[in-house]
Each structure stands twice: as C-alpha cells, then as structure tokens.
Amino acid sequence: MYRKITIVLMIILIAATSSCGLRRDAPPGEAPNPRNQTELQREDMLAKSDQEAVEENINGYNIEDDLRITQTTQDDDRISCIDQEQRAEILNNIGSKPMNTVLEEYDSTLPEAIIDTLQYHQYNISYDYLLITAEDGAKIRENPKPDTNFVAHIETLEKMSLLQRVEGEELEGSNIWYRVAFENGNEVKEGYLHSTEGTPRNFRFDRMQDAINELRQQVAEGELHFISNYKNENGAPPQEGDAAVDEYGYRVYHSAPAYNEANTESEYRYIPDGMLVRILEETEDFYRVNALTFGEDYYIPKQYIDTNVTLSQLNHVIVVDRDQQNQASFEVGEDGLNLVSYTLSTTGTPGNFSFETTLGSYKAIVKRDRFQYLESGTQNIAGYAPFAIRFTGGAYIHGVPVAYEEEDGQQVDPGLIEYLHTIGTFPRSNMCVRNFTSHAEFLYNWIDIENGAVIVIE
CATH class of the missing domain: 2.30.30.40 (SH3 Domains)
Structure with a gap:
C-alpha cells in the first residue's frame, strides 16, 4: 500500500516537468507549506541564529516521503x-x-585535461x-x-x-x-x-571543465570578492511588491541590491550571498563590480562586500549540474583538473513554495559538521543536516537530512542516514544540494574552504 502511494506521488512529480530546471506546481499531497507572513517574520529569528546554525526547512517536500520511497524500493535482490x-x-x-x-x-569519457584521481568510491x-x-x-x-x-x-x-x-x-x-x-x-x-x-x-564533464576554467581565468586576473548578506546580516535589500524572487529567480532574502548606476534610485536586480564578483572601482558609497555569473557591471552598496575576505587562489571546486541532478569535485592543478569524486545529487525545487538552487559561481564560505532546520511555518527545530558546506544564503551541500524523533516528550536524534533512493532523480530540496551522507562527509573533510568554490550549472 505504501509503495503504491509513494510511487504514484513520484510519477505525478515526474509528469509535471519535462526538464529538471523548469518551474512547476507541487504535486498533490506533497506540497511544501507556502511562504506566508509567519515565514517572513521567522526570517528575523533566523538572522540571529548563525551561532546555533539554524536554517529554514531545507526540504522542498516532506523528507518522510523520501524515506518511505527508499524503504519500499529496497530489497535483498536489488x-x-x-x-x-x-x-x-x-x-x-x-x-x-x-x-x-x-x-x-x-x-x-573524461576530457583530456581531466585526470581520474578518484578518492570516493x-x-x-x-x-x-x-x-x-x-x-x-x-x-x-x-x-x-x-x-x-x-x-x-x-x-x-x-x-x-x-x-x-x-x-x-x-x-x-x-x-x-x-x-x-x-x-x-x-x-x-x-x-x-x-x-x-x-x-x-x-555527467557533463566538458561543461564542468569549461565552467572551472572560466573561473580559474578570472582568479588568475586578480583576487575576487563575494556578496555577503547571509540572513540579511548587512541589511535587507529594497523590495518592490511581495515577490520572494526577482524575474531571474534570485531571492530577495540573503541578497544585495545591484544598481545600474551609483545611486539607490536607479534600477536594480539582486545578487545572492556568496556569489563571486570582481571589484572594479569604488565611490564613496558603492563598489562598482563585475558580476562574473551575469557578465555585467553593477554598483553594490559597500556594506555588502567584505574586502578582507577574497578568493585569490583556486584549489578545490565542486560543480553541481542541476539539469542532470549530479555533481563532481575537482582539485585544480597547473596543467588541468584532478577528478576526485563524481556522484548523484538533488537540488532545490523551483516553484511558489520553495526555492531552486540558483545558477552561478560561488565562494565556498563555511563548513559545519551539522546545522539544524526549522519545521515549516513554525520556530520549532525539525531536524538537522550533516556535513554541510554553505555556498550561498542558507543553501548548503549536505548529507541526508535527519528528522528528530519524539520520545517521552523529548526530541531524539535517530542517527545519521546514508542513502535516499530519490537522490539523483528530480529536484526535491529547498535551495540546498542533497548528497549521500558518505559523500557529504568526504567533501567536508576534503574541501579547502579558504580556496574553494561551488559552481552551479544548467
């Protein structure tokens, strides 16, 4: 009975999209809670929770559905x-x-400039x-x-x-x-x-290679900076209307306003936290930057860039392919790239109820052995994600989410979960990039966070 229900739910999800990257409605019975005023107010609480590492609900769909699908599709003769x-x-x-x-x-096959040096098997x-x-x-x-x-x-x-x-x-x-x-x-x-x-x-290694080489060339031309507005810590950007994203799919929250001119009355778009930029010049109140992902120049208010933190050397890169729902990680060598892992992943689901994993080149900002996430629509801790690397806003590359269980009125950690059958299928998370827990742990131990980047391609 459970197997039939969960399979039907997944096929509804599959039929609703012809491409992983397209915006679509949530399937019946699986819709994440819509963002409402309670959610918006909760962002104020989240902005104060950096030390406790508390984030929004990282699951675009109920994690229990993924666990149920996993349980009903596993057997000894798999x-x-x-x-x-x-x-x-x-x-x-x-x-x-x-x-x-x-x-x-x-x-x-691997492009000639990529050397197979796999460390994760x-x-x-x-x-x-x-x-x-x-x-x-x-x-x-x-x-x-x-x-x-x-x-x-x-x-x-x-x-x-x-x-x-x-x-x-x-x-x-x-x-x-x-x-x-x-x-x-x-x-x-x-x-x-x-x-x-x-x-x-x-695995589109040629596209991954092109994206890394482009970023490597940018770093070779001089140090890069990145937008810093995690949880709106440097000020909420201006907003017209109540839309949670701009016309390009980038969130208002965790972003900086990028003005066409050096004044706050000019037209603007959003550049998300973590996205890499090059500072071209400065005025009294702004940095004129080139946004590498967009290929355009903008004026960013100075509070949104910490000039003391840079990406001046590129050693490690993780490339996430949100169209194919897979990823690979590379060490950057003088003559080419060393492939250290390639595996399946699951990205954020786009729509009215949750956020997709946005395209672009990002600084690997911080890693945490775990962070906690909230139950949608409440301020209650629902669970945690292990072995996490944050690269934009509240979005991390992390292992399988773990929902706390209740025992005698107390929350109990049931322990790490290694595998979900839905990883590598279709977008199911909220902005984050979900990995098998063992791979998330590998990346957590491997990545050079100071000299590392995350690139999301389509």
Whole structure:
C-alpha cells in the first residue's frame, strides 16, 4: 500500500516537468507549506541564529516521503548500476543484434585535461546512465521487442548504465529502446528498456571543465570578492511588491541590491550571498563590480562586500549540474583538473513554495559538521543536516537530512542516514544540494574552504 502511494506521488512529480530546471506546481499531497507572513517574520529569528546554525526547512517536500520511497524500493535482490570501468569493458566487446539498428553508442569519457584521481568510491555509477521513470518500475528484456523474455525487474527511480540507443519493435508508439547494463549480486548483465521507461542522464564533464576554467581565468586576473548578506546580516535589500524572487529567480532574502548606476534610485536586480564578483572601482558609497555569473557591471552598496575576505587562489571546486541532478569535485592543478569524486545529487525545487538552487559561481564560505532546520511555518527545530558546506544564503551541500524523533516528550536524534533512493532523480530540496551522507562527509573533510568554490550549472 505504501509503495503504491509513494510511487504514484513520484510519477505525478515526474509528469509535471519535462526538464529538471523548469518551474512547476507541487504535486498533490506533497506540497511544501507556502511562504506566508509567519515565514517572513521567522526570517528575523533566523538572522540571529548563525551561532546555533539554524536554517529554514531545507526540504522542498516532506523528507518522510523520501524515506518511505527508499524503504519500499529496497530489497535483498536489488540490481544496480555498474561502474565506468565495467561499462567500458562491455562496450569494447558489444555487438549489434540482428533485430535492432544502433542509433547511438554512449561512450562518454573524461576530457583530456581531466585526470581520474578518484578518492570516493561508495556507489557505482557510469558517466552515461538511464533514470527509470516508469511508475511501477520496468522489466529489462533480452531483446528490443515487447514479447521477449525478461532479464530482470528494476525499481522506479533506479539508475542503469547506458550502452546504446537502438531501433527495435514498436511499443506505445515508439520504436526507440535503450541497451543497458547492470549488476545483480556479483554478476554483470545487460538487456533492453523501452524509451518510455526512462530518461538518459550523464555527467557533463566538458561543461564542468569549461565552467572551472572560466573561473580559474578570472582568479588568475586578480583576487575576487563575494556578496555577503547571509540572513540579511548587512541589511535587507529594497523590495518592490511581495515577490520572494526577482524575474531571474534570485531571492530577495540573503541578497544585495545591484544598481545600474551609483545611486539607490536607479534600477536594480539582486545578487545572492556568496556569489563571486570582481571589484572594479569604488565611490564613496558603492563598489562598482563585475558580476562574473551575469557578465555585467553593477554598483553594490559597500556594506555588502567584505574586502578582507577574497578568493585569490583556486584549489578545490565542486560543480553541481542541476539539469542532470549530479555533481563532481575537482582539485585544480597547473596543467588541468584532478577528478576526485563524481556522484548523484538533488537540488532545490523551483516553484511558489520553495526555492531552486540558483545558477552561478560561488565562494565556498563555511563548513559545519551539522546545522539544524526549522519545521515549516513554525520556530520549532525539525531536524538537522550533516556535513554541510554553505555556498550561498542558507543553501548548503549536505548529507541526508535527519528528522528528530519524539520520545517521552523529548526530541531524539535517530542517527545519521546514508542513502535516499530519490537522490539523483528530480529536484526535491529547498535551495540546498542533497548528497549521500558518505559523500557529504568526504567533501567536508576534503574541501579547502579558504580556496574553494561551488559552481552551479544548467
């Protein structure tokens, strides 16, 4: 019963969007509480809570739904994605079958300037993979035809290694199939899934490399600064109307006003806390800056930039791909980039009730072994997130959220949670970037916070 309910909820979520980055309404039964006057008043309390590390509710949807989905999709016979090395071996020996035409072979590799120096190996995942979106899971077939034998059954929202896109026999109006590989126990197998049963994803290392190289060039040209207005600590920016975001999707809260001219009567937009800028010149009240993400110059009131804190050397970078719902981390070397981890992640869900993870280049600001978050619409602590790296406003890269349990009228910590089945599927958090807890811990211990950055790409 629980499994059916949670799967239906997830498919409603999937059907509501054709792209991870699009704005959409919340599915019935899962809608986060809308921002209301109580929430706005609560921001004053949050602004005073930095030492206690208390944030807004970081979950775009009820975390209990994610836990329920995880519980109902796990079993002893679970099949999983294979790693990149296993996949490459299969591709080297793969051949066509007489009943299909190969349209595309998925053979993504690292760009030449990226060196594989992986330090995190907790989960197998290929550079190219298929996210299963079929409501009741999918049956992997021996051949790309509806009436062939089944090789295995795969749960919805699981990820399979992608090998080929092929033409096969028509099913539900389409003759497109995906050839996939997977591991069941210690045995590696392969088979076919129809195109209606999943959506291709991949790690776009070329785009990640381009984003890092652009930032590295900016740092080479001189030190960078960043906007500093966490919890409006340096003053609430001006606001027209009651919208929580501007036309570009950037929040009013945690942001600085970026004026077109050196006066507060001119037009402005918002630049969020943590976003990197270059100071070009200063007037009595403003810094004229170039906002790297926007490629435009603006005037920022001086209280929103701490000139004593800079990014003058780039050693570590985490790149989050909110379109593909995955991420990778890199050490920046003189001749290229060292890939130290790549894994799945879950970003903020855009809409009227919560906030997306905004695009751009950000300073890695601070790391915390945990921070607490509030229950929506109240000032009650609901739980905490472990191994957190803050990069903009109240948004962190962190491990699986832990909701406190109640025992004899007291809140009890049930302990860390490693895994959620929904990580790497579709946006489900509120601004934050959700990781498997072991990966969040790895990043927490690895990152050079003084010389580190976080880049969010689309």
